[in-house]
Amino acid sequence: MKWIRPAITTAQAVN
Amino acid sequence: MTxxxxxxxxxxxxxxxxxxxxxxxSFSGAMAAFEPDEEAEVLRVLGKEALHEELxxxxxxxxxxGFLVSDExxxxxxxxKLHAALNEAKSKHLVIMPTEACNFRCTYCYQSFPRGxxxxxxxxxxxxxxxxxxxxxxxxxxxxxxxxxxxVPDTIIELSDCFLESCSxxxxxYSADMSTNGYFLTKERFMELLDRNVRRFMVTLDGTxxxxxxxxxxxxxxxxxxxxxxxxxxLRDVDAAFAxxxxxxxxxxxxxxxxxxxxxxxxxxxGDKRFQILVRxxxxxxxxxxxxxxxxxxxxxxxxxxxLTGLGVERGLPLSETIIDSLMxxxxxxxxxxxxxxxxxxxxxxxxxxxxxxxxxxxxxxxxADGSMVLDTDKMARWTGSGEERDPVCRTCYFRPACQGNHxxxxxxxxxxxxxxxxxxxxxxxxxxxxxxxx
Numbered sequence: 277m278k279w280i281r282p283a284i285t286t287a288q289a290v291n
Numbered sequence: 292m293t294x295x296x297x298x299x300x301x302x303x304x305x306x307x308x309x310x311x312x313x314x315x316x317s318f319s320g321a322m323a324a325f326e327p328d329e330e331a332e333v334l335r336v337l338g339k340e341a342l343h344e345e346l347x348x349x350x351x352x353x354x355x356x357g358f359l360v361s362d363e364x365x366x367x368x369x370x371x372k373l374h375a376a377l378n379e380a381k382s383k384h385l386v387i388m389p390t391e392a393c394n395f396r397c398t399y400c401y402q403s404f405p406r407g408x409x410x411x412x413x414x415x416x417x418x419x420x421x422x423x424x425x426x427x428x429x430x431x432x433x434x435x436x437x438x439x440x441x442x443v444p445d446t447i448i449e450l451s452d453c454f455l456e457s458c459s460x461x462x463x464x465y466s467a468d469m470s471t472n473g474y475f476l477t478k479e480r481f482m483e484l485l486d487r488n489v490r491r492f493m494v495t496l497d498g499t500x501x502x503x504x505x506x507x508x509x510x511x512x513x514x515x516x517x518x519x520x521x522x523x524x525x526l527r528d529v530d531a532a533f534a535x536x537x538x539x540x541x542x543x544x545x546x547x548x549x550x551x552x553x554x555x556x557x558x559x560x561x562g563d564k565r566f567q568i569l570v571r572x573x574x575x576x577x578x579x580x581x582x583x584x585x586x587x588x589x590x591x592x593x594x595x596x597x598x599l600t601g602l603g604v605e606r607g608l609p610l611s612e613t614i615i616d617s618l619m620x621x622x623x624x625x626x627x628x629x630x631x632x633x634x635x636x637x638x639x640x641x642x643x644x645x646x647x648x649x650x651x652x653x654x655x656x657x658x659x660a661d662g663s664m665v666l667d668t669d670k671m672a673r674w675t676g677s678g679e680e681r682d683p684v685c686r687t688c689y690f691r692p693a694c695q696g697n698h699x700x701x702x703x704x705x706x707x708x709x710x711x712x713x714x715x716x717x718x719x720x721x722x723x724x725x726x727x728x729x730x
Binding site for chain 2: 282287290
């Protein structure tokens with residue numbers, strides 16, 4: 277599995 | 292601790308006929324490519340049946356990345372919280388028009404250029420506003436827009452220096468990007484902008500020289516392609532991190548000519564991943580030439596858009612990171628719909644949308660010289676409250692966390708139709724292109 281983007285949190289997504 | 296797991300409703304799986312595939316989750320933003328020998332396990336873990344097991348290996352990784360959730364998780368409530376979080380954002384996004392004048396007269400432009408350079412009162416107002424705002428946020432993002440922003444580089448530098456000082460004083464981060472026609476983007480100017488955190492640029496080329504010059508001529512007539520491409524080529528030996536979206540706007544007039552441009556772009560920028568392609572259909576955006584623009588209909592637009600983007604990627608040009616960003620949670624929400632974003636005109640007028648500049652519903656307020664903003668909250672709500680909260684179809688969509696029904700509030704206002712992003716409508720093709728770009 278090659279990760280292209282990691283999971284992000286809601287706070288990261290918004291800010 | 293639960294031991295019942297179910298696949299997230301926000302996941303997409305693309306399989307490439309036995310050659311592996313891609314997975315993507317619009318709530319977590321996670322994205323991965325899997326190999327052919329991993330496919331069976333991906334399909335087992337993310338299949339329709341709930342899992343009853345202690346997670347390990349790939350299943351554990353997929354859970355950590357948001358693809359697998361506890362069967363007690365209320366994913367609709369999670370998406371609603373994400374949407375509500377925009378109201379509590381600790382960031383500001385300012386789309387600034389340091390001038391509303393332009394040295395180009397593109398055939399499909401929607402702007403009417405009623406005003407010139409930013410007034411001293413507005414420059415002072417912006418500085419004061421940012422000084423105050425920087426005390427209570429964690430990040431400031433600025434998009435330099437226009438008109439053609441590089442007609443007034445001194446204003447951009449003056450404002451940037453002030454913004455950087457305010458952000459530094461408060462220990463917050465600052466990022467900036469610029470939409471420019473590229474005509475004045477000399478290496479010297481570019482370096483001044485890089486020094487001021489402008490790291491992403493969008494420059495439009497509409498085809499090879501004669502095609503581009505026919506569509507994007509100087510005000511009063513005159514060619515522009517040679518100057519722009521000369522400027523871009525000069526940036527290849529700049530030793531710094533930046534990204535240039537080479538935007539290609541197409542309609543029936545030039546769609547067939549775009550492949551020639553892609554071939555040339557690869558010859559000029561081969562191997563330099565900082566030069567990326569962003570293909571977009573031209574729309575009737577409200578300009579004086581609208582009736583004469585040979586726009587593609589929606590079906591043709593979708594087909595051309597990804598066919599041309601695919602040609603570029605096949606020829607070795609990177610897909611714009613902007614497209615990948617738009618798949619992230621809240622990544623496809625337009626600034627027009629975000630409570631923490633404003634478009635600021637050269638005279639201090641505040642807008643939500645950067646397209647409908649002459650529409651009274653878009654005149655949401657005024658910035659004054661002391662940095663105060665007077666806002667019409669009813670008009671603001673027309674832009675920020677017309678998405679998923681009013682559209683039950685959006686609330687059940689797999690792409691909801693990314694766009695929240697708010698990819699283009701203007702489109703919804705003008706047509707009454709759902710503004711689904713281009714990427715959402717062709718997500719499997721898009722993921723395939725991302726996979727190829729990231730190989």
